[in-house]
Amino acid sequence: MTRSEENYLKAIFHLGNGEAGSISTNAIAEQMDTKPSSVTDMAKKLAEKGLVHYKKYQGISLTDTGTRTALSIIRKHRLWEVFLVKKLDFTWDEVHEVAEQLEHIKSEKLIDKIDALLDFPKYDPHGDPIPTKDGKFMERDKQLLSDMPIHAQGVCVGVKDSSAPFLKFLDKNKIALGNTIKILDKEDFDQSLQILMEGKELRISHQIASNLYVKKND
Amino acid sequence: MTRSEENYLKAIFHLGNGEAGSISTNAIAEQMDTKPSSVTDMAKKLAEKGLVHYKKYQGISLTDTGTRTALSIIRKHRLWEVFLVKKLDFTWDEVHEVAEQLEHIKSEKLIDKIDALLDFPKYDPHGDPIPTKDGKFMERDKQLLSDMPIHAQGVCVGVKDSSAPFLKFLDKNKIALGNTIKILDKEDFDQSLQILMEGKELRISHQIASNLYVKKND
DNA sequence: ATTAAAATTTAGACAAATCTAAAAATAGGT
DNA sequence: ACCTATTTTTAGATTTGTCTAAATTTTAAT
Ligand SMILES: [Mn+2]
Ligand SMILES: [Mn+2]
Ligand SMILES: [Mn+2]
Ligand SMILES: [Mn+2]
Numbered sequence: 001m002t003r004s005e006e007n008y009l010k011a012i013f014h015l016g017n018g019e020a021g022s023i024s025t026n027a028i029a030e031q032m033d034t035k036p037s038s039v040t041d042m043a044k045k046l047a048e049k050g051l052v053h054y055k056k057y058q059g060i061s062l063t064d065t066g067t068r069t070a071l072s073i074i075r076k077h078r079l080w081e082v083f084l085v086k087k088l089d090f091t092w093d094e095v096h097e098v099a100e101q102l103e104h105i106k107s108e109k110l111i112d113k114i115d116a117l118l119d120f121p122k123y124d125p126h127g128d129p130i131p132t133k134d135g136k137f138m139e140r141d142k143q144l145l146s147d148m149p150i151h152a153q154g155v156c157v158g159v160k161d162s163s164a165p166f167l168k169f170l171d172k173n174k175i176a177l178g179n180t181i182k183i184l185d186k187e188d189f190d191q192s193l194q195i196l197m198e199g200k201e202l203r204i205s206h207q208i209a210s211n212l213y214v215k216k217n218d
Numbered sequence: 219m220t221r222s223e224e225n226y227l228k229a230i231f232h233l234g235n236g237e238a239g240s241i242s243t244n245a246i247a248e249q250m251d252t253k254p255s256s257v258t259d260m261a262k263k264l265a266e267k268g269l270v271h272y273k274k275y276q277g278i279s280l281t282d283t284g285t286r287t288a289l290s291i292i293r294k295h296r297l298w299e300v301f302l303v304k305k306l307d308f309t310w311d312e313v314h315e316v317a318e319q320l321e322h323i324k325s326e327k328l329i330d331k332i333d334a335l336l337d338f339p340k341y342d343p344h345g346d347p348i349p350t351k352d353g354k355f356m357e358r359d360k361q362l363l364s365d366m367p368i369h370a371q372g373v374c375v376g377v378k379d380s381s382a383p384f385l386k387f388l389d390k391n392k393i394a395l396g397n398t399i400k401i402l403d404k405e406d407f408d409q410s411l412q413i414l415m416e417g418k419e420l421r422i423s424h425q426i427a428s429n430l431y432v433k434k435n436d
Numbered sequence: 437a438t439t440a441a442a443a444t445t446t447a448g449a450c451a452a453a454t455c456t457a458a459a460a461a462t463a464g465g466t
Numbered sequence: 467a468c469c470t471a472t473t474t475t476t477a478g479a480t481t482t483g484t485c486t487a488a489a490t491t492t493t494a495a496t
Contacts (some may be wrong), residue, residue, distance in 0.1 A: 004453065025474055038454055040475055045452090057461060057474060088331035098325045105323075107316045113306035222483065243444055256484055258445055263482090275444060275491060 003104045006073050007032065007071035008042050009051060012062055013070035017074070018137065020067070022059030048152035076111050077103040078124035078131075083114050085125045092125040093167035126167075127158020127177055127213060136180040145193070153182045166211060173202070181214055221322045224291050225250065226260050227269060230280055231288035236355065238285070240277030289353040294329050295321040296342035297347075299333050303343045310343040311385035327335055345376020345431060359434075360416075363399070363411070364427035366434065371400040374415075376431035384429060391420070399432055 011031045015023045025043070029036040039060075047054035051066035062070060072105045080102040084090035090098070105111075112133070115121075122138060123129055131136045142157050159166065170176070175197060184201070187196035191206035229249045231239045244259070247254040250415060257278075265272035269284035280288060298320040302308035308316070323329075330351070333339075340356060341347055347356045347416035360375050367424070374397045376382065402419070403412035 002452080026472090034453095037456080037476080041453075084328070088328070088335065090327070090331070094327070098323070098328055099461060101323050101325070105316070105319050107319070109308070109312070110302070110306070110316055113308070117306060129492065220482080245443090252483095253485065254444065255446080255486080259483075 001069070004042070005046060005051070006069070006104060008039075008046060009062065009066055009070040010073050010077075012052065012060060013067065013074065016061070018139075020061055022061045024059050028060065034048075068135050071131040072136070074102050075133070075135075076105070078113050078128060079111060079118065081124045082118050082121045082125075082130070086118060086121075091167075091171070092162075093164040093171070094157040095125060096162065096164075123158075126162040127156075127179075128162075129215070140213075140215060142213040142215050144210055145183075145195075145204075145208075145212040145214045146191070146206060148183060148214060148216065150183050150186050152214075152216055153180070154214040154216040155180055156212060157215045159211055160213065161211040169208075170212075174198075174200075175202075175212070219287070222260070223264060223267075223269070224287070224322060226257075226264060227280065227284055228291050228295075230270065230278060231285065231292065234279070236278055236357070240279045242277050246278065246312040275321040286353050289349040289355070291321050291348040293351070293353075294323070296346060297329060297332050297336065297339070299330040299342045299344075300336050300348070302337045304336060304339075309385075309389070310380075311382040311389070313343060314380065314382075341376075343395075346380075358431075361434065362428055363401075363413075363422075363430040363432050364409070364424060366401060366432060368401050368404050370432075370434055371398070372432040372434040373398055374430060375433045377429055378431065379429040387426075388430075392416075392418075392429070393420075 006027070011028055012023050015027050015031055018100050019110045024041045028039045032039070043052060043054045043060050046052040046060075047064070050058055051063055051069060053061045053063060077099045080099040081092075081095040084098060085092060085094040115133075122129060127140070127142075129140060144160065148154070156175065156177050159170070160178065165196070179198050182196040183193055184196055187193070191209075192203045193206075193209050195202050195204055226246070230241050233245050233249055243254045243257045246257045250257070252345040260279050261270060264278075264284070269281055269287060271279045271281060290325045295317045298317040299310075299313040302313040302316060303310060305369055333351075341346060341358070345358070345360075347358060349355050358375055362378065366372070374393065374395050376395065377388070397416050400414040401411055402414055405411070409427075411422045411424075411427050413420050413422055
């Protein structure tokens with residue numbers, strides 16, 4: 001497994017949102033910031049190795065082996081992100097770049113020890129689930145804040161956009177995962193929300209609300 | 219800096235034992251487990267980048283920049299080794315392979331935080347000194363056990379051979395860094411030693427004695 | 437000073453991962 | 467069904483790091 005192969009598998013997995021299904025050459029090229037012709041070349045190589053299904057012009061999908069491999073890289077990425085935040089005081093907007101490198105370190109023992117050191121975390125700093133060693137996924141029951149009805153209450157559990165600018169914006173506005181949240185009012189005009197977060201009132205644009213995941217109280 | 223370039227700089231540094239001086243193409247090739255022709259190619263590239271001095275047939279030596287770069291990689295390697303042993307319970311014979319990968323992770327913040335987490339260690343698990351951020355080296359006053367006179371006393375502080383088989387052998391014989399040691403007798407015939415280690419008598423072959431560093435008591 | 441051995445470099449090739457430009461296949465609209 | 471725009475693939479080139487085999491330079495011995 002080369003680093004590039006691993007990155008392709010991860011990209012294909014993410015584009016399929018975890019579900020199996022054919023992904024287009026162009027979509028992969030865009031996600032990987034490369035050219036479609038490069039994707040075609042790699043598709044052939046990965047198909048050769050039994051990691052993807054590929055038929056000319058028919059798109060690309062992960063085999064079972066490919067899915068397992070992708071999940072193991074995502075597991076490493078997210079565990080390293082937790083490590084960086086919990087043990088080294090990185091902020092949640094700094095970890096992704098470093099984790100992109102650390103996820104390619106080859107040592108099963110290393111990642112198992114990191115997992116244990118962190119007390120087997122279930123979610124990464126952005127609220128994304130950490131696959132288990134055998135590739136099991138524990139997706140949380142969550143929904144976008146923008147999809148919730150007025151007066152609904154819950155807890156912030158994740159972000160959809162995990163780009164540094166968005167995360168820094170959330171920090172600046174004291175919006176953090178784990179915070180309680182209640183929708184006080186929805187503005188029809190621009191779909192902005194008046195919310196109560198940890199006891200404080202706050203106005204939130206639709207753009208923000210559509211990138212924040214909330215676990216609704218029962 | 220590519221991974222390969224970094225590995226060449228490290229190899230050149232190690233072959234020079236820290237001192238500046240011209241290293242032969244063949245020596246580098248052997249150390250890197252590659253061919254002399256590949257070394258020549260890389261020598262040209264590194265010279266181009268100002269990291270080594272190189273004149274055809276005249277051998278290769280590090281520039282100041284090259285030395286600084288090599289030291290920063292060695293610093294990372296050794297800090298990661300300490301991390302693996304102290305925080306993740308790796309044994310000293312397991313860490314090198316993983317550190318070979320981790321040393322290439324690019325993040326100044328990461329290695330500084332690891333350094334702080336470990337409380338700024340001065341030596342790695344094999345007794346080798348860890349360069350400071352600005353490339354300062356703190357070589358310990360030590361000598362090979364085989365070079366010490368009879369009745370000399372001291373403390374084990376390092377290994378010359380840090381291959382897994384040797385380290386495992388030391389473990390098996392309860393020889394660890396930090397142990398007190400006294401030479402009771404030297405056998406002229408095979409230069410083996412009768413020693414007292416942490417209160418226990420032990421016989422040690424010349425091969426072992428010539429790979430163990432001891433800090434002599436004053 | 438010659439000469440043979442050893443070290444080093446050059447020349448040419450290859451694999452991996454990428455690119456550009458051109459060709460081929462597909463999909464959609466009429 | 468036909469044409470066109472889009473998508474995808476192919477062909478050929480490039481970069482990095484490596485290799486083998488041949489040529490060159492250095493070294494060290496006579
Ligand atoms: Mn990430
Ligand atoms: Mn994440
Ligand atoms: Mn090491
Ligand atoms: Mn070491």
